[in-house]
Amino acid sequence: MDTSSSGPPTDHSGLEVLSLDECRQLLDTQQIGRIAFISTGEPLILPVTYRMHRGHIVFRTTTGEKLDAARNAASVGFEIDEWDASDQSGWSVIVGGTAQDVEDPAEITELKELGLRPWADTVARNNWVRIIPNEISGRRI
Amino acid sequence: MDTSSSGPPTDHSGLEVLSLDECRQLLDTQQIGRIAFISTGEPLILPVTYRMHRGHIVFRTTTGEKLDAARNAASVGFEIDEWDASDQSGWSVIVGGTAQDVEDPAEITELKELGLRPWADTVARNNWVRIIPNEISGRRI
Numbered sequence: 001m002d003t004s005s006s007g008p009p010t011d012h013s014g015l016e017v018l019s020l021d022e023c024r025q026l027l028d029t030q031q032i033g034r035i036a037f038i039s040t041g042e043p044l045i046l047p048v049t050y051r052m053h054r055g056h057i058v059f060r061t062t063t064g065e066k067l068d069a070a071r072n073a074a075s076v077g078f079e080i081d082e083w084d085a086s087d088q089s090g091w092s093v094i095v096g097g098t099a100q101d102v103e104d105p106a107e108i109t110e111l112k113e114l115g116l117r118p119w120a121d122t123v124a125r126n127n128w129v130r131i132i133p134n135e136i137s138g139r140r141i
Numbered sequence: 142m143d144t145s146s147s148g149p150p151t152d153h154s155g156l157e158v159l160s161l162d163e164c165r166q167l168l169d170t171q172q173i174g175r176i177a178f179i180s181t182g183e184p185l186i187l188p189v190t191y192r193m194h195r196g197h198i199v200f201r202t203t204t205g206e207k208l209d210a211a212r213n214a215a216s217v218g219f220e221i222d223e224w225d226a227s228d229q230s231g232w233s234v235i236v237g238g239t240a241q242d243v244e245d246p247a248e249i250t251e252l253k254e255l256g257l258r259p260w261a262d263t264v265a266r267n268n269w270v271r272i273i274p275n276e277i278s279g280r281r282i
Contacts, residue, residue, distance in 0.1 A: 043177040062154050085172060
């Protein structure tokens with residue numbers, strides 16, 4: 001991070017670096033993010049409808065790869081962003097963390113009260129996964 | 142994929158499955174995608190400004206993690222999507238592939254003619270990376 005010149009700090013690519021507070025605010029306001037995890041040895045990205053809860057990223061899932069990554073308490077990446085092609089502006093926040101199944105019935109009851117409804121509702125998504133962030137960073141163009 | 146009922150095919154989550162042609166058309170029309178790769182053992186997602194060229198996803202980068210993943214001919218994930226919160230609709234296309242440095246000067250000359258200008262232009266991005274897709278799939282909500 002280059003903080004020697006005036007203006008907001010920038011990274012080695014010349015992008016403005018967001019503060020942790022800004023990153024958290026952006027995480028609080030988005031609905032859709034993308035999770036990356038290792039599936040049979042290869043990185044896979046999938047979009048998820050999520051909410052923040054007690055500092056964790058939480059989402060619902062049916063059985064499948066997303067849940068399997070969580071069950072193995074795997075390292076995951078998570079990303080949100082927003083872009084405006086008209087003036088080529090935008091921002092992104094990336095999170096590195098650990099995914100876990102949520103198993104405690106009391107906590108699941110709490111999560112159900114967040115009002116998180118998956119956009120696709122043709123299949124029940126009764127399993128909850130949390131991502132516990134280890135690292136949060138953000139950039140703005 | 143469930144093709145037994147009428148209507149478009151759906152996956153195990155109940156999402157509509159896009160055809161390969163639809164996926165390719167969507168890849169041709171977007172400007173920003175996200176690449177996922179393994180960085181020090183953990184999955185990392187980064188947004189990139191990209192173009193399609195001869196069936197490959199190409200983007201420019203300065204030195205750093207994105208290029209290092211390419212130099213190791215690493216397996217990468219790539220994703221594009223578009224969402225409309227007002228009617229909770231959207232789609233995503235995910236690609237699994239191999240990243241490579243582009244080194245042939247004649248090919249770099251071709252790539253420069255694609256008109257791909259990174260949105261952030263404060264730092265020169267003189268290195269080109271291609272992703273050679275192995276798998277392409279898409280879903281619509």
